[in-house]
Amino acid sequence: MTAARNVQITALVAQCRLPAIYRLRLFCEAGSLMSYGVKTDKLLADAASYVDRISRGANPAELPVQAPTEFEFAVNQKAARQLGLQLPPLLLARADAVIE
Secondary structure (H helix, E strand, O other), rough: OHHHHHHHHHHHHHHHOOEEEEEEHHHOOOOOEEEEEHHHHHHHHHHHHHHHHHOOOHHHHHOOOOOOEEEEEEEEHHHHHOEEEOOOOOHHHHHOEEEE
């Protein structure tokens, strides 16, 4: 529900000058400082795999329950500058994506 309002939420948080971290990268792309969460494209691919198995006749009760295994960390440098923050180089090096 909040993902549909990501632009409005990040704008409000930025207006309050609060550093924030979200679980979806789209918030970071919309202007938040950081995001750390499951890779949504991998999650959707895994879900599609389950749909494929079920449509081919697999019993859903016999399919294993899977937890996410791939996560991504994104940092928004522009948001950091707007907040007056200088992020450590090691933090930027560990990020999967650095948004300028």
